[in-house]
Amino acid sequence: MKRQPDAQGLPANILAKPIVVTRDQHPISRKAIPEHALKVLYRLHNAGFEAYLVGGCVRDLLLGLEPKDFDVATNAKPEQVRGLFRNCRLVGRRFRLAHVVFGREIIEVATFRGHHEVETDEQSAKVAKADDEGMLVRDNVYGTIEEDAQRRDFTVNALYYNIADFAIYDFANGVKDLNAGVLRMIGDADQRYREDPVRMLRAIRFATKLSMRMDSSVEAPIRQLAPLLQNIPAARLFEEVLKMFAAGKGVANFEMLSDYHLFQQLFPLLKNYIKEPDEAPYQMIRQTFADTDERIRNDQRITPAYLFAALLWWPLQARMEILMAESGLPPVDAMNLAAADVFGKQVQTVAVPKRFSIPAREIWQLQQRMERARGKRIQSLLTHPRFRAAYDFLLLRAKTATPAEQQHLQQQADFWTQQQAKFPGAVATARNAHSAEDSAAPKKKRGRRGGRRRKPRTDSD
Known part of the structure; x- marks a missing residue:
């Protein structure tokens, strides 16, 4: 009864x-x-x-x-x-x-x-x-x-x-x-979402994780109430983003979050880049999650630094172009200023700790250095602690590039693939110097069940 x-x-x-x-x-x-x-x-x-x-x-x-x-x-x-x-x-x-x-x-x-x-x-x-x-x-x-x-x-x-x-x-x-x-x-979904808007994210995450369908009463209010996520502390949303995109269901969560207008609340800078699924920005974002899901399935390392570097790449490029056009800044200076601007805006909704934002900015900077590298600088870059992450990011860019950029980026990717084969010792040095990290992050902790530190939450996970 x-x-x-x-x-x-x-x-x-x-x-x-x-x-x-x-x-x-x-x-x-x-x-x-x-x-x-x-x-x-x-x-x-x-x-x-x-x-x-x-x-x-x-x-x-x-x-x-x-x-x-x-x-x-x-x-x-x-x-x-x-x-x-x-x-x-x-x-x-x-x-x-x-x-x-x-x-x-x-x-x-x-x-x-x-x-x-x-x-x-x-x-x-x-x-x-x-x-x-x-x-x-x-x-x-x-x-x-x-x-x-x-x-x-x-x-x-x-x-x-x-x-x-x-x-x-x-x-x-x-x-x-x-x-x-x-x-x-x-109870009433509308009221429960208003009590805690993060429940909308949980509904999506449980639906994808457990292969369940949302009841019509659960899904009906989400699009209208999505803006309530703006009231949630940015630090809490960072934890929710990790649960969404660093647990093996990134692609499914991205597609559902976008459909219910929740992804746009988490990443307002990407709102205009996910309108056309056939365009390069959307393809790059989706491929980022696909690659991360595959790494998790293969028990490989992942890092939020790589995720945020990939997600915010297109807003970074747009801001760089504005800075270079308005101030005549060289690309290196424009990138540094644009990176500060982009992360400054992003952390207002999803807080990104410096332990991840700084490596993300290094991955971006290495894209420019890899394009300019000649002679001894090639081996120097191969020993950089972030080289492998930057190389994987270059492969991602080449895979999802616009037709105008695809050939150039693929040539770069092929070049650095050859250099790694030519100087395996340099690559090994970088790997040993940065053994705690991998291109796509801290290894997924498996330890004993329940063996992870976490912040208090309001509902059962």
Whole structure:
């Protein structure tokens, strides 16, 4: 039986009672759960608290996928969790979380979230706060597991694995939707997107990652509400961009984001370059994601520096042309100024840390140096730490060039291919000097499951 909306506007697709999928009815085994996650679950349980694996990890295990993270939900308050674990730290302002740290591995523990009356002014620490657009900016309201399930974003994320009886508690027909391949929102999608516009990006990412189709109610508001992403902190959107384009589904995410007008919000400088799929800029951007996806499939290194160098190349060229025409600057100076301008504008929407923007600018600069190199400068460039990334970028440019530039760029690419064969020692020197990097980035960390540091988030991944 499904719950009807009540006076408080509770989600209509939440079940009156959860469906309990007993241990003999699902494939999840404790052998698939990392040791440290089990340790957290059992310590909470033995201390008299409820303890569940929740959200994305349960969903992925049911699909036979390897979860990135194992998150825990409990009725213990953050301070009580910290009292059980000396290796625990409390994080987050919007919603307080406990991070239990085991070396490089972090198990995130969240207290059940409760219902709230959203207020636009500060009145009480127990009342959530929203901005003028309806986006929640503070949400430290605790409740029961039933309330927590109602606060989840998608039905397939309202799944809880109970360490007490090893059963899965399904509060929103999530298992049914998972089997049907349908991504359905809990509650009114328009309202949920306004509460947190990043949910629009999550809808796209889950659709591509899980090969699911979005329910019509999930996709209908996205184009209209896409501009709400402008209210999201640029640093948070950088993390979302990495999830979108550095996890093996870059092409699919790019195409869906563009179709729903979300990519244009993340990269406003590219708005005019992705209107014509047959044009060189669009082809270069798409090929960048295709190459990155292939590298991830081959377990090769990728780096955001290379991605941003490729994505912002055409805005860089346009700005360079303006600077050279208006000020008569030589190409080297024009590129340096244009690079500062382009990144200065981009970081207003998606923050790009200097550890990535600086290497991206070096990749750009090397395009000019590679074109001018003669004599001893050739071997010097071959030993440059960013040479391999710059060379791959040159190959990308040649592959997606306009007809007017294609022959010239291909000749350059062939020349540098020959030089690497001619001076293998120089290339090896560069590789050894920069062994921590690769042309397309830091290697995808595989380590132990759940073994990555991350920032707090609002919904289950």
